[in-house]
Amino acid sequence: MYHVLVVEDELLIRDAVVEMVNQLDGFKVTGEAGSCEEGWRQLRELWPTVLITDIQLPDSDGLELIQRIRNDKLPVVAIIISGHDSFPYAQNAIRLHVSEYLLKPISEGELHEALARSVSRLEAIADSNRLLREIQSFIDDLQDNASIALFEQADRLLSRIYHLRGLEPGVKASYYRIFLSKLVEVVxxxxxxxxxxxxxxxxxxxxxxxVFRDVLHEWIRRYPHFANNQMRLVIKRACDYIEAHLQDELGLKQMSDYCNLSPSYFGVLFKQYTGKSFVNYVNQIRMDKAMELLRDSDMKIYEVAEEVGFASLPYFNRVFKTVTTLTPNEYRRGLGV
Incomplete structure (x- = not known):
């Protein structure tokens, strides 16, 4: 299964692209974003194999996002969707080794054909992508493992990077940097x-x-004391705010400002204490509230979506099914409502 990240700020277009991708066997959208920065953050947390991005985004453009991917030598196939038949854009896309350049409005057939043409490239990067996702899992599970297990797991991952073959120059160094930067950020x-x-x-x-053992040693030595300090209260305060403001826009930057922390610091801390990424936690709380409203009220589904902070009904339906494995209609029918 190839994982796809869709970066598009127009909700209706994003909804359509996500639906098109999910209709194709072998591909699954695992992340959505409406800006370059949010797309970059999700890309380095979800490690998709495919990026589908608009060129024009509120804070930058899709080519900037792809340039970052190329700079870090990440195993990602990029597909651009654009409303502009611009020769300079197309030139830059070619320079950045973009797999496909599709013009809006795109059809399901066009997108499926573009993804199908990308399969050989996806097969070539599958092992590298899997390694990055395993590195992410190691970072996410730091607090759950004993010290000996951490050293052993880190050594195995580093050995796999060290013995990677057939890669362009600089890839191993990039993977080491990614792994170390994520570990250092947590510690x-x-x-x-x-x-x-x-x-x-x-x-x-x-x-x-x-180098990695020295950093891990600091984590093992200090984490037990840290786990019991006042930072629990900071995250508890953030969680209380989320529950009280489900209708509002709840972004990582907004919440980190609320807690007087940097976004990266807040994101790491939040995941350590809740066991979920910020986005997944917010979605879970929103879906819990949505299920309550579907059970205990006669509100229409679009009204429930608005009540828990979703401007797009298709996006609400997707998140609901991801969290509960059912659509809102299926959930309500199962209750006999």
Whole structure:
């Protein structure tokens, strides 16, 4: 199954693209975003194999997002959808090795054909993509593992990077940087004065592993004390705010400002204490409220969607099914309502 991230700020178009992708066997939309920055954040958390992005976004453009992917040598196939038949845009897309350049309005057939033409490229990057997702799982589960297990798991992942074959120059170094930056970001939450850590250029496998072991040692030494300190109250306050403001726009930047923390610091802290990413947590709370309204009121489904903060009914339906495995209608029928 190939995972797809759709970045498009126009909700109706995004809804249509997501629906088209999900109709094609072997592809599944695992993330949606309406801006370049949100798309970049989700890309580095979900690690999709396919990016479908509009060129014109509120804060930047899709080409900027693809440029970041190329700079970090990430295993992602990029497809552009654009409302402009612009030669300079197309030139830049070719320079960035974009797989497809589709003009709006796009049809389901056009998009399916574009994805089908991308399969050979997707097969070539599958192993690298799987490795990055395993690195993400390691970071997400740090607090759940004993010290010996952490060292063993990190060593296995680093050995896989070290022995990767057939990659263009710089890919291994990029994967080391991604892994180390994510690990350091988490550890700095509990140890802000953590010394600078860098993977030595042309270092041996043992030298690389030692850098990671030193950082992990700080996590193991400090986390038990940190887990019981006042930061629990900060996240509890954020969770209370979320429950009281479900109808409002609830973004990571807004909530981190509310808690007087940087977005990256807040995101890491939030996941450590709730076990979910910020987006997944908010969606779960919204769906819990939606299920309550579907059970206990005669509100129409679009009214329930608006009540829990969704401007787009198709998007609400998708999130509801992702969380509950049922559509809102199926859920309500199952209750005999």
């Amino acid at each position: 700095k939450v509990i140890h802000p004065d953590l010394p600078q850590a860098d993977v030595p250029e042309d270092g041996s496998e043992h030298q690389v592993k030692q």
